[in-house]
Amino acid sequence: MNTFLSTGTLPDEYQQLAKTVRDFAQSVVAPVAAKHDAEHSFPYEVVAGMAEMGLFGLPFPEEWGGMGGDYFALCLALEELGKVDQSVAITLEAGVSLGAMPVYRFGTEEQKREWLPQLAGGRALGAFGLTEPGGGTDAGATKTTAQLDDGQWVINGSKQFITNSGTDITKLVTVTAVTGERDGKKEISSILVPVPTPGFTAEPAYDKVGWNASDTHPLSFDDVRVPQENLLGERGRGYANFLQILDEGRIAIAALSTGAAQGCVDESVKYAREREAFGQAIGRYQSIAFTIARMEARAHTARTAYYDAAALMLAGKPFKKQAAIAKLVASEAAMDNARDATQIHGGYGFMNEFTVARHYRDSKILEIGEGTTEVQLMLIAREVGL
Known part of the structure; x- marks a missing residue:
C-alpha cells in the first residue's frame, strides 16, 4: 500500500498540486462564487481555467490527453476546490469520475480515441x-x-x-x-x-x-x-460497471466533502479571531473554541478516511468498504461543520454571500448523491458480514 496516504506525509508532487489548486481556488474561484450562486449561472470561465491547468485530465494517461496522474491527485484537487465552492468541485468530480471515467474503464480503443482527449482536456463535459x-x-x-x-x-x-x-x-x-x-x-x-x-x-x-x-x-x-x-x-454489464464507477466516485465525493468540512473550519477560525463580543474575540470563549476544535477533528477524520480508501484503490486492493466509510464520515462531517459554522457566524452565517451559508445549503446533498447515507450503512454492514 502507498503508506504515505495513510500517514499523511505526501510526496512533493502531491503537495505542489494541492498548493497550486489551493491558490487557484482562492484567487479565481472564491471571488466569483457568490455571484454564480446568486445568479444560478454555470462558471464557464472557472471551468476553462481548470481545463487549462489540466485538472480534468489528472487521473488519465498522457496517451489519452491526460496528465498521467492518479485518482488520488484528483481527490486532492477536489478537496481544495470544495473548501471554497462545492459547485465548482462537483463540476470537476462529475466531469472526470462520472463523465470520462466510464469511457476510460470500459470503452473500446475507438471510443477512447474519440472521447477521452476532449473530456480529459476539459474542452467537453x-x-x-x-x-x-x-x-x-x-x-x-x-x-x-x-x-x-x-x-x-x-x-x-x-x-x-x-x-x-x-x-x-x-x-x-x-x-x-x-x-x-x-x-x-x-x-x-x-x-x-x-x-x-x-x-x-x-x-x-x-x-x-x-x-x-x-x-x-x-x-x-x-x-x-x-x-x-x-x-x-x-x-x-451496464449496471455492474456503473456500480464500480460509483465505488470510485465515493472516494472523490469524500474528498470534496472533506474540503467543505475544512472550509467551514477555516472560515470559523478567521471569524472567531476577528469578531468581538463583550470585550474580546469570540474565539476566546470556550464554547466557540471547543466547537471549532470538534469541527477540526471531524475534518481530520474525514481526510484520514478518504486517504485510506484511495491508498487501497491505488494498490489494487478491495476498497468498497473503505470508500463507503469515507463517504459516510466525510459527508456527515461536511453537514455537521456547516451547521456549526453557521451558528458561530450568527446572523452573518444566514447571509448567502458568506461561504459558510453556501456550505450550509450545499452540504446536504453530499449525504444523498452517489449513494445516500443509508446506502453507505448498508454497504458497510454487508462488508462486515451482516
Missing part, C-alpha cells in the same frame, strides 16, 4: 445518466429502454438529477438502459449518446437548494438513435 424518476437509490429499477433496430440502438425513457448534462460544452451522456432480459432479470447495458442527438433533450434546469452554479437537468429520450457500436462495455 460528459454526463452519467443513471438515476431515474421513481428509481432514486434503486438504480436496478431502470425503465429506460434501448432496442436494436437495423444496426442502431433506439433509446426511450428519462433520467433525473444529471450533473453536467445541459451546459454549452456538454458533448456526451452515458445512459443505462434495459436492452433485454437475462435469466428472468432485466439486462441493463450502458450506451454512449453524443450531444446533440435528435430526440435527446436536456429539460429545464432544476431550482435547487444548493449547488446553484452546478448544471443539473432531467433528461428525456424520445426514439434517440445511436450506432450499435456506441454500446459501452459488455452488453448486460
Whole structure:
C-alpha cells in the first residue's frame, strides 16, 4: 500500500498540486462564487481555467490527453476546490469520475480515441445518466429502454438529477438502459449518446437548494438513435460497471466533502479571531473554541478516511468498504461543520454571500448523491458480514 496516504506525509508532487489548486481556488474561484450562486449561472470561465491547468485530465494517461496522474491527485484537487465552492468541485468530480471515467474503464480503443482527449482536456463535459424518476437509490429499477433496430440502438425513457448534462460544452451522456432480459432479470447495458442527438433533450434546469452554479437537468429520450457500436462495455454489464464507477466516485465525493468540512473550519477560525463580543474575540470563549476544535477533528477524520480508501484503490486492493466509510464520515462531517459554522457566524452565517451559508445549503446533498447515507450503512454492514 502507498503508506504515505495513510500517514499523511505526501510526496512533493502531491503537495505542489494541492498548493497550486489551493491558490487557484482562492484567487479565481472564491471571488466569483457568490455571484454564480446568486445568479444560478454555470462558471464557464472557472471551468476553462481548470481545463487549462489540466485538472480534468489528472487521473488519465498522457496517451489519452491526460496528465498521467492518479485518482488520488484528483481527490486532492477536489478537496481544495470544495473548501471554497462545492459547485465548482462537483463540476470537476462529475466531469472526470462520472463523465470520462466510464469511457476510460470500459470503452473500446475507438471510443477512447474519440472521447477521452476532449473530456480529459476539459474542452467537453460528459454526463452519467443513471438515476431515474421513481428509481432514486434503486438504480436496478431502470425503465429506460434501448432496442436494436437495423444496426442502431433506439433509446426511450428519462433520467433525473444529471450533473453536467445541459451546459454549452456538454458533448456526451452515458445512459443505462434495459436492452433485454437475462435469466428472468432485466439486462441493463450502458450506451454512449453524443450531444446533440435528435430526440435527446436536456429539460429545464432544476431550482435547487444548493449547488446553484452546478448544471443539473432531467433528461428525456424520445426514439434517440445511436450506432450499435456506441454500446459501452459488455452488453448486460451496464449496471455492474456503473456500480464500480460509483465505488470510485465515493472516494472523490469524500474528498470534496472533506474540503467543505475544512472550509467551514477555516472560515470559523478567521471569524472567531476577528469578531468581538463583550470585550474580546469570540474565539476566546470556550464554547466557540471547543466547537471549532470538534469541527477540526471531524475534518481530520474525514481526510484520514478518504486517504485510506484511495491508498487501497491505488494498490489494487478491495476498497468498497473503505470508500463507503469515507463517504459516510466525510459527508456527515461536511453537514455537521456547516451547521456549526453557521451558528458561530450568527446572523452573518444566514447571509448567502458568506461561504459558510453556501456550505450550509450545499452540504446536504453530499449525504444523498452517489449513494445516500443509508446506502453507505448498508454497504458497510454487508462488508462486515451482516
